[in-house]
Amino acid sequence: MCAVSYRELGLVNTVELFKKAVDGGYALPAYNFNNMEQLQAIIQACVETSSPVILQVSKGARDYANATLLRNMAKGAVEYAKELGNPIPVVLHLDHGGDFEICKECIDNGFSSVMIDGSHFSYEENIALTKKVVEYAHSRNDYVTVEGELGVLAGIEDDVVAEKSTYTQPEEVIDFVSKTGVDSLAISIGTSHGANKFKPEQCTLDENGILVPPPLRFDILEEIEKNLPGFPIVLHGSSSVPQDLVKVINSNGGNLKNAIGIPEEQLRRAAASAVCKINIDSDGRIAMTAAVRKVLSEKPGEFDPRKYLGPARDALKEIYKHKNENVLGSAGKA
Ligand code: G3H
Ligand code: 13P
Ligand code: ZN
Numbered sequence: 001m002c003a004v005s006y007r008e009l010g011l012v013n014t015v016e017l018f019k020k021a022v023d024g025g026y027a028l029p030a031y032n033f034n035n036m037e038q039l040q041a042i043i044q045a046c047v048e049t050s051s052p053v054i055l056q057v058s059k060g061a062r063d064y065a066n067a068t069l070l071r072n073m074a075k076g077a078v079e080y081a082k083e084l085g086n087p088i089p090v091v092l093h094l095d096h097g098g099d100f101e102i103c104k105e106c107i108d109n110g111f112s113s114v115m116i117d118g119s120h121f122s123y124e125e126n127i128a129l130t131k132k133v134v135e136y137a138h139s140r141n142d143y144v145t146v147e148g149e150l151g152v153l154a155g156i157e158d159d160v161v162a163e164k165s166t167y168t169q170p171e172e173v174i175d176f177v178s179k180t181g182v183d184s185l186a187i188s189i190g191t192s193h194g195a196n197k198f199k200p201e202q203c204t205l206d207e208n209g210i211l212v213p214p215p216l217r218f219d220i221l222e223e224i225e226k227n228l229p230g231f232p233i234v235l236h237g238s239s240s241v242p243q244d245l246v247k248v249i250n251s252n253g254g255n256l257k258n259a260i261g262i263p264e265e266q267l268r269r270a271a272a273s274a275v276c277k278i279n280i281d282s283d284g285r286i287a288m289t290a291a292v293r294k295v296l297s298e299k300p301g302e303f304d305p306r307k308y309l310g311p312a313r314d315a316l317k318e319i320y321k322h323k324n325e326n327v328l329g330s331a332g333k334a
Helices: 015-024 036-048 059-065 067-083 100-108 123-138 170-180 218-227 243-250 264-271 282-298 305-328
Strands: 028-032 053-057 090-097 113-116 145-150 155-157 160-162 184-187 233-235 275-280
Touching: 015 028, 015 275, 028 036, 028 090, 028 305, 036 053, 036 067, 036 282, 036 305, 053 067, 059 067, 059 090, 067 090, 090 100, 100 113, 100 123, 113 123, 123 145, 123 170, 145 170, 170 184, 170 218, 184 218, 218 233, 218 264, 243 282, 264 275, 264 305, 275 282, 275 305, 282 305
Parallel strands: 028 053, 028 275, 053 090, 090 113, 113 145, 145 184, 184 233, 233 275
Antiparallel strands: 155 160
């Protein structure tokens, strides 16, 4: 089968975008999509805030929506941005590639960037697997960028569940990056996937009785930055889990217990550093679910999907505009 060129789809890799983000002290948004409404919201938000964007596709998204359809949706997204009057740079990125085969399939089929997540393997196995993906990705006619990961995030990553975080060891990063040749490195400094990032007993209470999670390990991030000056760093698991939206879900029949995320001011601090890609998925899920639950509980007779998916899409767009403008600093950088 003939390879699909991401450049022909109008997509870009992350090289220039990361360089500008590291130099400019902001982070690019990496938002996951699985369906049309999520993609519309992401593009509308990024066009309106004039932000470059990384569209992320997980294995779960490929299984849910079909890989060919997702790639053509990304192509459509590039054209949609143009039609909206702002041709923002768009990256199509494989999120948490679990093995060489899925990375190769994406590289051959129009992705401009892939993540090979070898973080659950031994250090040596992680290096060998990551290097193999990098060699393949970088030898294509169109250079495909590769994100590796060192350190393990607690929570669920596709099918892999980790009970506890294992922080990235700063003394390993130079060796890992030079042996693998990755273009960016995802690290573990206290973020985790999903809506329950901390247990209440790990948190303190502020004066309003709101749970405050333990801070991210900025000391580890600083050590990593010292060892790899100017190298693009990635943060996964960076949803903030807005409590107002959790309340909307729970007061409309939902049951999200002890949902706690990463406070926005910590993400702002990370974005100003060498962290140049911040992954957010759960907040989008929460925003959409809150909107759908609200419509369906206020209008129990409603059965037109556009009447609940439309408000869900609008809510998603608003939260992503807010992140670009007030958290990541990517607004105006397209
Ligand atoms: O890191 C995980 C992302 O939120 C994607 O989640 O594997 O359920 O699509 P998913
Ligand atoms: P959240 O679950 O915090 O949104 O993280 C998403 C993510 O890291 C996708 O790779
Ligand atoms: Zn992730």
